[in-house]
Amino acid sequence: MSPGSTRMAHGHPFDPTHGYRLDDLLKVEAPEEVGDFADFWLARRAEALVCDPRARLRDTGEVNQGWRVLDLSYISTGGTRIQGWALVPESGQVVRGLIVGHGYGGRSEPEFELPVEDAVIFFPCARGLGRSWHPSISDQPHWHVLHEIENRSRYVLGGCVDDLWLAVSAMLALFPQVVGRIGYMGISFGGGVGTMAVAWEDRLQRAHYNVPTFGNQPLRMKLATIGSAASVQQHVKRRPETMEVLRYFDAAVAARHVKVPVHAACAVFDPAVAPAGQFSIFNALPGDKQLFVLEAGHHPHPRQTEEDARLRRELHNFFAAL
Structure with a gap:
């Protein structure tokens, strides 16, 4: 089966392609940008960069596949403590860095099959999720995505973007030698908030997004889904004015402002995550970009192991330029 085929076995009450073929997906454009979009995000980043991350690492004593496993902790905006993991080589020098964002299921451990060597790798958990549990934020995706959604300054997705900016600050504080050689990679939720973060982040040099979400919010509110968008769709039906907030949290609009090379798996x-939203992010990227077309996202298929191996090879080559 070639990418773009609709003949994928599934048990969903809707077509997860939504009738789009690959040629159609490559034509999906990002929505119109609200007038103060850039001003909103640049002001937010300026506030985040004032924060002292007070980054800390603790050696767990664990070594896995040549990586030493460390506990990571730092402070993000609003005094929010972000926790996760860091990996450093068991032997050899740290000369580059990589920050890895997770999906909406959170993260329970670091990954060890990675496309970089001689690197420090951060696995921060976004506020309210995984190790970054927060008493006022639900760790359930369908509630987390609605947290403070009526206020663009307090909406949780903005805080999650802050957490990534502060991850860069924390990495540079602990490993200043990686300046100018830091990459980002994120999947699903991590791909969407990662796009919003990378758009304004001049301390990152490369980025990879895998099945990124939060792309093309107007279209995202119309297409059937089993993901976090379903609860947002229900909320918008009750409170249609919420769309005015979501216009600021559109990864496809943010993608227009990305200035670094990007590798995307859509x-x-x-x-x-509706494919049209994923591709709208990729299509909006204005500069150096590479596309890896996946047969399916958030759904197993017979060729997944081979597909994952090909993707890892591409990412190894992509991040070799760090």
Whole structure:
């Protein structure tokens, strides 16, 4: 089966391609940008960069596949403590850095199959999720995505973007030698908030997004899904004025402002993150970009192991330039 085929077995009550073929997906444009979009995000980043991350690492004593495992902790905006993991090589020098964002299921451990060597790798958990549990933020995706959604300054997705900017600050504080050689990679939720973060972040040099969400919010509110967008769709039906806030949290609009090379893996079939939203992010990227077309996202398929191996090879080559 070639990418773009609609003949994927599934048990969903809707077509996870939404009728789009690959040629159609490559034509999906980002929505119109609200007039003060850039001003909003640049002001937010300026506030985040004032924060002292007070970054800390604790050696767990664990070594896995040549990586030493460390506990990571730093302070993000609003005094929010962000926790996660860091990996450093068991032997050899740290000469580059990589920050890895997670999906909306959170993260319970670091990954060890990585496309970089001689690197420090941060796995921060976004506020309210995983190790960054917060008493006022639900860790359930369908509630987390609605937290403070009526206020663009307090909406949780903005805070999650802050957490990534502060991850860069924390990495540079602890490993100043990686300046100018830091990459980002994120999947699903991490791909969407990562796009919003990278758009304004001049301390990152490369980025990879895998099945990124939060792209093309107007279209995202119309397409059937089993993902976090379903709860947002229900909320917008009750409170249609919420769309005015969501216009500021559109990863496809943010993608227009990305200035670094990007590698994106976008799926033509995805029940959780509508493919049209994913491709609208990729299509909006204005500069150096590479596309890896996935047969499916958030859904197993017979060729997934081979597909994952090809993607890892591409990412190894992509991040070799760090």
